[in-house]
Amino acid sequence: MFSVIFPGQGSQSVAMGKNLYDKYDFVKKLFIRADDILGYSISKIILEGPKETLDNTENTQAAIFLVSYSIFETVKRESKINLQNAKYFAGHSLGEYSALAASNSLTFDNAIMLLKERGKAMQAAVPKGQGGMLAVLGTEINNINEILKNNKKKYECFIANDNSVGQVVVSGKTNDIYLFSEDLKKAKIKNIKLQVSAPFHCKLMSPATEIMKNEISKTDFKDSEKNIVTNVTAQEVSNAEEIKRLLISQIESPVRWRETILYMIEKGTKTFIEIGPGKVLSGMIKRIDKNVNIISINEDEDINKLELND
Secondary structure: OEEEEEOOOOOOOOOOOHHHHHHOHHHHHHHHHHHHHHOOOHHHHHHHOOHHHHOOHHHHHHHHHHHHHHHHHHHHHHOOOOHHHOOOEEEOOOHHHHHHHHOOOOOHHHHHHHHHHHHHHHHHHOOOOOEEEEEEEOOOHHHHHHHHHHOOOOOOEEEEEEEEOOEEEEEEEHHHHHHHHHHHHHOOOEEEEOOOOOOOOOHHHHHHHHHHHHHHHOOOOOOOOOOEEOOOOOOEEOOHHHHHHHHHHHOOOOEOHHHHHHHHHHOOOOEEEEEOOOOHHHHHHHHHOOOOEEEEEOOHHHHHOOOOOO
């Protein structure tokens, strides 16, 4: 039994998806369609960079979705594997939009338009340089929560991503993140400041929530054809109205990725197929459960070699 997963921000690289773009007309058409919908050339940013422009949240979210969706369509058309036989679809943060488009809850056009607005709103929610994110490595989430709770008068930080065993990401204002990092260093807990432009998945994103509540509410969603395991609850959902509600909550809620993966494993998933640029999610899953199979697909060569044994 297999499930399909889609990556989020941090998986991007200049020229991602280029081999599929060069080889398949239907991929080229998706890139052209995206340019038309967005009103600027996301294709050029993806294929040529520069990296700084691609890494701008406003561009990154639509770019990763476009490449993930293009890979998904290529697998559908060019491999013998029927992805609709997957037990579940899931995505990390913006990857949830890829999962929803792949399961026909959301059209390609609506998904990329929503992600343009989402990226813009999240970028604008906190002025650049006034917020950040910190990856905390090698310790339990309960331990991090305890440190935050015991020091809430000193700094206010929030769990943003529970990615895997020993990898938790925390968001907050720049100075709060700095003070928290200093406390972690004193406790000999490894931490790395992430190169992001805003403190995602916490209450500092509330201005973005208001914008996206309006955008999502007026967008047409259908019940998904596959059960989606969502970031907010780490449970499955397929109802259109519930999906919309959870996407609005997702902006300020922690990404419960570790629990999402464990849920799918408990329900019988033995293989995960990561569809999209990079192999970030595959690395996370290896730390969650070494016994499951993981297949990363981001190039034509990966699609040609794709085989399932379960």
